[in-house]
Amino acid sequence: MSKKYTEPTRELPVSYSADVIIVGGGTAGAVAAIAAAGEGASVVIIEQFGSLGGSSTNGLVCPNMGLHIKNNPSCSYVAKQIFDRLISYGASKPNGTSMPGAFDPVVMSIVLEEMCEEAGVKIVYHTYFCDVIKNGGKIEGVIIENKAGRSVVEGKVFIDCSGDADLSVRAGAGYTKGNPETGKNQPISLRYTVGGVNLADLSSYLQEQIDKSGISYGASPSECYAAVTGLMKYTLTPVFEEAIAAGDLVEDDKLYWQMFTLPGRRDALAFNNPEFFDFVDATNPDHLSHTQVKGKKAIHRQLTFYKKYMRGFENAYIAEIASLVGIRESRNVECEYTLTAKDCVTKKKFDDKIAQTNYPIDIHGRKLDFKADGVTADDGRPYYEISFRSLVVKGFDNLLVAGRCIGAEFVAQASLRIMPTCRATGEAAGVAAAWAALNGKAARDIDGAKVRERMISLGADYVD
Numbered sequence: 043m044s045k046k047y048t049e050p051t052r053e054l055p056v057s058y059s060a061d062v063i064i065v066g067g068g069t070a071g072a073v074a075a076i077a078a079a080g081e082g083a084s085v086v087i088i089e090q091f092g093s094l095g096g097s098s099t100n101g102l103v104c105p106n107m108g109l110h111i112k113n114n115p116s117c118s119y120v121a122k123q124i125f126d127r128l129i130s131y132g133a134s135k136p137n138g139t140s141m142p143g144a145f146d147p148v149v150m151s152i153v154l155e156e157m158c159e160e161a162g163v164k165i166v167y168h169t170y171f172c173d174v175i176k177n178g179g180k181i182e183g184v185i186i187e188n189k190a191g192r193s194v195v196e197g198k199v200f201i202d203c204s205g206d207a208d209l210s211v212r213a214g215a216g217y218t219k220g221n222p223e224t225g226k227n228q229p230i231s232l233r234y235t236v237g238g239v240n241l242a243d244l245s246s247y248l249q250e251q252i253d254k255s256g257i258s259y260g261a262s263p264s265e266c267y268a269a270v271t272g273l274m275k276y277t278l279t280p281v282f283e284e285a286i287a288a289g290d291l292v293e294d295d296k297l298y299w300q301m302f303t304l305p306g307r308r309d310a311l312a313f314n315n316p317e318f319f320d321f322v323d324a325t326n327p328d329h330l331s332h333t334q335v336k337g338k339k340a341i342h343r344q345l346t347f348y349k350k351y352m353r354g355f356e357n358a359y360i361a362e363i364a365s366l367v368g369i370r371e372s373r374n375v376e377c378e379y380t381l382t383a384k385d386c387v388t389k390k391k392f393d394d395k396i397a398q399t400n401y402p403i404d405i406h407g408r409k410l411d412f413k414a415d416g417v418t419a420d421d422g423r424p425y426y427e428i429s430f431r432s433l434v435v436k437g438f439d440n441l442l443v444a445g446r447c448i449g450a451e452f453v454a455q456a457s458l459r460i461m462p463t464c465r466a467t468g469e470a471a472g473v474a475a476a477w478a479a480l481n482g483k484a485a486r487d488i489d490g491a492k493v494r495e496r497m498i499s500l501g502a503d504y505v506d
C-alpha cells in the first residue's frame with residue numbers, strides 16, 4: 043500500500059458570496075453567468091485559467107458545429123448576442139442562420155469578459171475549485187485554492203460547468219465515465235493555430251492535389267479547408283502517406299487531421315489535431331501532461347511537414363497551442379433525467395425541453411454500433427430535445443450542471459457535446475439557478491418549460 047498523509051483540518055475564510063456560484067468559466071459557464079446575472083442574481087464565476095470560454099478559447103475549438111436542423115436555430119439568446127458582437131468585431135461571419143460557424147478564439151475571450159462585466163458578474167480567475175461544503179443535499183459553499191490561499195465561496199445555488207463534473211463528483215453525486223464497452227473516454231486532442239500562411243498559395247496547392255489525386259473529398263481550395271482521417275482516402279491522404287514513408291510524419295498523424303481558416307485572420311489556420319487515442323482520461327493528470335508534451339512534439343513535426351510538402355507555409359509559424367487539453371468526454375453526472383442513445387435516435391421530445399439538436403452521434407476512434415436501438419423513429423420533426431431535468435443533479439436541492447457533463451449516456455453525450463448545445467444548457471441552468479436563488483426554491487422545483495419560455499422571450503430560437 044502506498045504511503046498516505048492526513049491533511050490537517052483548518053478554518054477557512056469566506057472569500058466571496060453570491061446568489062449563484064458557477065464552477066468553470068467555459069463554453070457553458072460563461073453563458074450561464076451572463077444569463078443568471080440577467081435575471082437579477084449576483085453571480086461569481088470561478089475559473090482555473092485567465093480567460094473565459096474554456097474549450098472555445100483556451101482549447102482553441104473555434105468552429106461551431108451546426109445543429110442539423112433547418113435554419114440552425116440558436117436555442118441560446120446569449121449565444122446570439124455573443125456572435126452579434128463577434129461579427130461586429132470582424133471575428134466571425136454571418137452564415138444566414140442564427141448561429142454562425144467559425145470565430146476567432148482570442149476575440150471570443152474578450153467578448154465573454156465584456157459581456158460578463160456588463161452583466162455585473164464577478165470573475166475569479168487563476169482559481170481552482172477543490173471541494174464542497176454541504177449539509178445533506180444542500181451545498182453551502184465551494185472550497186477554492188489560489189495564490190491567496192484556500193477559502194470558501196458561499197452561495198445559494200451552484201452550477202457545475204467544469205466539463206469534467208468536478209463539483210458534482212466532489213459533492214458526492216453519481217456519475218458515469220467513458221465508453222461502457224471499453225471503459226475509455228473519447229480520444230482527446232491538442233489544438234493549435236498557425237500564422238504566416240499564404241492562403242492564396244495554399245488554395246492553389248489544394249486544387250493541384252485534387253487534380254493530381256482525382257479525389258476531391260476532404261479539401262475545399264476556396265475555403266483552404268482540408269481533412270484526413272484513417273477511414274478513407276482524402277485529397278491529401280497520398281501526401282500524408284508519402285511523408286509517413288519518408289519518416290516526416292508518423293501513422294497517428296493521418297488518423298485525424300483537419301485545418302480551417304479563422305475569420306478576421308488573413309494569414310492563419312486552425313488545426314483540430316493532433317489526436318490521441320490512448321492516455322485519454324481527462325481526470326488523470328499524467329494523461330493530460332502526456333498530451334501537452336507529446337502534443338507539442340507532434341505539432342512541431344506537423345508544421346515541419348507543412349513547410350516541406352505543401353505550398354503556402356514557407357513563412358508559417360506556430361501561433362498558439364491550446365493551454366486546455368481538448369477533452370471530448372469525461373464524466374457525466376447522474377441527474378433527474380438521463381438522456382439516452384435511444385432518445386437521440388428516436389428523436390425524443392420533452393415538455394420541459396431547453397435545447398433541440400440533431401447533431402450526429404460523433405464518437406472518434408471507433409465505429410458506432412447501434413444494435414440495441416436500431417431504427418430511427420422519426421416523428422416528422424427530425425431532432426431530439428434535452429430536458430431541463432438533465433441539468434438537475436440528483437440528490438441535491440441547489441446543484442445544477444451544464445455543458446458536456448450533463449445527465450446523459452456516453453453515446454448521447456457524443457451528440458450533445460457541441461458548443462451551441464452546451465451554451466443552451468448553460469443558459470437554461472443560469473436562468474433556473476437565478477430563479478431558485480431569488481425565490482428560495484429547490485432547483486428541481488423550477489419549471490423547465492417556463493425557463494425555455496423566458497429564453498425564447500429574450501431571443502432564443504426553437505423549432506415549432
Ligand SMILES: Cc1cc2nc3c(=O)[nH]c(=O)nc-3n(C[C@H](O)[C@H](O)[C@H](O)COP(=O)(O)OP(=O)(O)OC[C@H]3O[C@@H](n4cnc5c(N)ncnc54)[C@H](O)[C@@H]3O)c2cc1C
Nearest residue numbers: 066068069070090096097107171204205368369445446461
Ligand atoms: C478537440 C475538440 C474538438 C471539438 N470540435 C468542436 C467543433 O468543431 N464544434 C463544436 O461545436 N464543438 C466541438 N467540440 C466540443 C465542444 O468544444 C465542447 O464539448 C464544449 O466546448 C464543452 O463545453 P463545456 O462548457 O462543457 O466545457 P469547457 O468549455 O471545456 O469549460 C470547462 C471550464 O471549466 C474550467 N474548469 C474545469 N475544472 C475546473 C476546476 N476544478 N476549477 C476551476 N475551473 C475549472 C476549465 O478551465 C474550463 O474553462 C470539440 C471538442 C474537442 C475537445
